[in-house]
Amino acid sequence: MPAALLLLERxxxxxxxxxxxxxxxxxxxxxxxxTIGVGIGQLVGHVPGLDDHGPAGGIGYSVYVAPAxxxxxxxxxxxxxxxxxxxxxxxxQRVYDSIxxxxxxxxxxxxxxxxxxxxxxxxxxxxxxxVVGAFGLVHSVWxxxxxxxxxxxxxxxxxxxxxxxxxxxxxxxxxxxxxxMLPMFLFATTFYPLGxxxxxxxxxxxxxxxxxxxxLIRLPALGQPGTALLLPAVYLLLMGALGLxxxxxxxxxxxxx
Amino acid sequence: MVAExxxxxxxxxxxxxxxxxxxxxxPGEAFGFLGPNGAGKSSTMRMISCVSPLxxxxxxxxxxxxxxxxxxxxxxxxxxxxxxxxxEELTVRENLLIYGRYFGLPRPVVRERADRLLExxxxxxxxxxxxxxxxxxxxxxxxxxxxxxxxxxxxLLDEPTTGxxxxxxxxxxxxxxxxxxxxxxxxxxxxxxxxxxxxCDRLVVMDGGRIVAGGTPRELIEAHAGREVLELRVPPGDxxxxxxxxxxxADRLEPLPDRLLLYTEDGETALAAVHARGIVPITALVRRAxxxxxxxxxxxxxxxx
Numbered sequence: 001m002p003a004a005l006l007l008l009e010r011x012x013x014x015x016x017x018x019x020x021x022x023x024x025x026x027x028x029x030x031x032x033x034x035t036i037g038v039g040i041g042q043l044v045g046h047v048p049g050l051d052d053h054g055p056a057g058g059i060g061y062s063v064y065v066a067p068a069x070x071x072x073x074x075x076x077x078x079x080x081x082x083x084x085x086x087x088x089x090x091x092x093q094r095v096y097d098s099i100x101x102x103x104x105x106x107x108x109x110x111x112x113x114x115x116x117x118x119x120x121x122x123x124x125x126x127x128x129x130x131v132v133g134a135f136g137l138v139h140s141v142w143x144x145x146x147x148x149x150x151x152x153x154x155x156x157x158x159x160x161x162x163x164x165x166x167x168x169x170x171x172x173x174x175x176x177x178x179x180x181m182l183p184m185f186l187f188a189t190t191f192y193p194l195g196x197x198x199x200x201x202x203x204x205x206x207x208x209x210x211x212x213x214x215x216l217i218r219l220p221a222l223g224q225p226g227t228a229l230l231l232p233a234v235y236l237l238l239m240g241a242l243g244l245x246x247x248x249x250x251x252x253x254x255x256x257x
Numbered sequence: 258m259v260a261e262x263x264x265x266x267x268x269x270x271x272x273x274x275x276x277x278x279x280x281x282x283x284p285g286e287a288f289g290f291l292g293p294n295g296a297g298k299s300s301t302m303r304m305i306s307c308v309s310p311l312x313x314x315x316x317x318x319x320x321x322x323x324x325x326x327x328x329x330x331x332x333x334x335x336x337x338x339x340x341x342x343x344x345e346e347l348t349v350r351e352n353l354l355i356y357g358r359y360f361g362l363p364r365p366v367v368r369e370r371a372d373r374l375l376e377x378x379x380x381x382x383x384x385x386x387x388x389x390x391x392x393x394x395x396x397x398x399x400x401x402x403x404x405x406x407x408x409x410x411x412x413l414l415d416e417p418t419t420g421x422x423x424x425x426x427x428x429x430x431x432x433x434x435x436x437x438x439x440x441x442x443x444x445x446x447x448x449x450x451x452x453x454x455x456x457c458d459r460l461v462v463m464d465g466g467r468i469v470a471g472g473t474p475r476e477l478i479e480a481h482a483g484r485e486v487l488e489l490r491v492p493p494g495d496x497x498x499x500x501x502x503x504x505x506x507a508d509r510l511e512p513l514p515d516r517l518l519l520y521t522e523d524g525e526t527a528l529a530a531v532h533a534r535g536i537v538p539i540t541a542l543v544r545r546a547x548x549x550x551x552x553x554x555x556x557x558x559x560x561x562x
Contacts, residue, residue: 003359003361006355006358006359006361009355009358010344010347013347013351013354013355014347093342093345094342095344097308097338097342098338098342098343098344098403100308101306101308101338102331102359103328103329103331103332103359103360103361104359105328255308256309256310
């Protein structure tokens, strides 16, 4: 068994007692779905879908919003772990100091935490998918591609979170993360299609990792799997690899001083 | 274990914590690092446990090069850090189970060892409690039990009894004797002299990143403090005058804020000589010289932070 998975084992041991904490993270997208998806959706009615190939007559607004919230759930589920939770393990509880006194290496710790974070993202996404299903918002069976999709989104954001956490000095620094995450959440076509923006802003939005994550999950969820998924998939893979590339030497310096 | 010219320089401050030290250890030996805070003891321990890269010199542990064989060495040693780094999110037993797993031990083996170690640390009753609920002494015992889960050949203990009450210390010492009798090498740092005298076959005194003396506790006392110490308490303010009058009565004279210490081969004779010179101390005490005297002689009496 690869040593990195032992860290997964540790986290599963903990979540055996506190699995309900994951439910709290399902609640957040659920509130957005209820207030904005269903609530504002009453006023919006139908949106024209994604492009000209979309279903004729458009789709219900909450059906449109749900996949974006699935992608956001995967993102937050993974990134909360490698930022918030890992900060306290790294700086306050000093969990890794004792782990690194065993044959485990910094590489094992980093990869193990990213694996756990992406698993967490997938579990939260699955929980929210059940909610989406219960609301009758499933448009196509292709929505099941959300499972590998969430894993990829989770990998990308967990790795970036791992790099970010090495720069954080105290809890106040978490404001900077919020400063980046909240606008991204609002602008990355979560609640309305890209078409509403003028072209230069469209390009900027297309560069956002959450936009790519939403594309990866929304296209199949609305019944349009295809080669258009390749770009977001490659984007997220590269983003995850880059995150790890930055995080590993920094963690090495932080933990083995 | 052999260290030659071992150095540790922290970046970016450039602070030299360990400044070229040499030492060697035989299997089964109990070896101590003594020294004031900031002497470089913990940095040395971290290098031995292969979690802190060397800045210079060489270090071989269990015949392996510490710079290149970290994971292999760590698999065969046990570490009890200065601060308890128990996994606060897990129960007492789970702490031992998962720690054993980090060493790649199969689950049934780890379960069996966890039961035995809980017994050893007298924590069987607390097995399913959260770590946060334990007292300081219990946490320390659990940390030591955790360091033994891989059945190490060398156990490293960084200030193992700091902050413990006397009962807890004695229980710990007894457990460490037991390990030593089972053939486990012990390496410990401490600034408790009684602890060093009780546990260590051999020790070195560190100060300012260097080793300033080394040997068995007996050798160190004989070389640096002599056989006996005469402690004289004199009225405050009279020390300088009294010290002047005492010249020549002892091998060495050490004025403390409230006392005068005379290092001598025969305390009673020295005391008689003091009286003969017409000096009347408030109290006088003759005692055997101990490691504390060595320590204070070698590392000075000023407070080090």
